[in-house]
Amino acid sequence: MTLIDQATQLRTLAMQRPRASVIAVTSGKGGVGKSNIAVNLAIQFAAVGKDVVLLDADLGLANADVLCNIDLPYNLSHVIARKKELRDVMVKAPGGFRLIGGASGLARMADLSDFDRQRLVDSLAEVEYQTDVILIDTGAGISPNVLSFTRAADHVLVVTTPEPTAITDAYAVVKVVSRDGADRRISLLVNQTRSVGEARVVYERIAKVARQFLGISVFDAGFVMSDEAVCAAVRRRSPFVMASPRCAASLAIAQLAVRLQDGVAVNLDSGGFFHRISRWLGR
Numbered sequence: 001m002t003l004i005d006q007a008t009q010l011r012t013l014a015m016q017r018p019r020a021s022v023i024a025v026t027s028g029k030g031g032v033g034k035s036n037i038a039v040n041l042a043i044q045f046a047a048v049g050k051d052v053v054l055l056d057a058d059l060g061l062a063n064a065d066v067l068c069n070i071d072l073p074y075n076l077s078h079v080i081a082r083k084k085e086l087r088d089v090m091v092k093a094p095g096g097f098r099l100i101g102g103a104s105g106l107a108r109m110a111d112l113s114d115f116d117r118q119r120l121v122d123s124l125a126e127v128e129y130q131t132d133v134i135l136i137d138t139g140a141g142i143s144p145n146v147l148s149f150t151r152a153a154d155h156v157l158v159v160t161t162p163e164p165t166a167i168t169d170a171y172a173v174v175k176v177v178s179r180d181g182a183d184r185r186i187s188l189l190v191n192q193t194r195s196v197g198e199a200r201v202v203y204e205r206i207a208k209v210a211r212q213f214l215g216i217s218v219f220d221a222g223f224v225m226s227d228e229a230v231c232a233a234v235r236r237r238s239p240f241v242m243a244s245p246r247c248a249a250s251l252a253i254a255q256l257a258v259r260l261q262d263g264v265a266v267n268l269d270s271g272g273f274f275h276r277i278s279r280w281l282g283r
Helices: 003-016 034-047 076-080 114-128 144-150 164-178 196-214 228-235 248-263 272-281
Strands: 021-027 052-057 090-092 098-100 133-140 155-160 185-193 219-225
Touching: 021 034, 021 144, 021 164, 034 052, 034 133, 034 155, 034 248, 052 114, 076 114, 133 144, 144 164, 155 164, 164 185, 164 196, 185 196, 185 248, 196 219, 219 248, 228 248
Parallel strands: 021 133, 021 155, 052 098, 052 133, 155 185, 185 219
Antiparallel strands: 090 098
16 A cells, blocks of 8 residues: 555545544653553553553553463564564553554664654554554653654643652653643652642642643543552453452542543644654654
8 A cells, every 4th residue: 555545535525524532641651550540541441431542652661461471372473574464463452442562672763764764653643543542651751752653643641759859850751741732631640649738739749840840730630549459450461440440449449530521622733643653763
């Protein structure tokens, strides 16, 4: 199929179904529970009838499959190597969402050939018009790999904990993501907090500095309490919203899903995920 044929096919798909809302889940540092939030949020969206795809884009340290207790026979590396199509590596995960597993050795997107970049972009474009919500579990930090996905999203959910280093790194992510001036929402979720008051202090600290020095609004995505049920679920390799659906953390994820759905109800008029990530990966 030629590039013209592919473009025509994508336009036809766009006319048949609105494109998906794209939410990037990211963090300034590792160990704040970002991937756990992404997996359980995917399950929550699926539970209310959304067709959800979770892309594990932490290409160097992908672990969404571990949290779901899934053995993946194939992942994104097979797509890049032209051994499999994206539909071949996408698997049904517990809770009803579809998972695209990440792979090691692909963290430096710039090392891919133009053809391989285009193959990945074309594959992701197919997903954009076949689902309602695309969740992207990025790597931690502000590497080019991470930013290529956060800049392509409608909504960037920054996950932090109340630890001082996590707060500092979360602000760094907010700062870098906001630099390109694109019209996207940035929200902050405080994870593993010991109290509502503590979570409020963390949010207000980052939101105030962002307003003062960056001139942007950081939206309040809420918080997830520190919960032993979460630790127990991780040890059992079972998503906590399924293992303990009435625990405090599970209720918080339900509230988070509502907040995010309200925040991305209207898709950005910027050509869609396919167009934006094509631009960034092509640099």
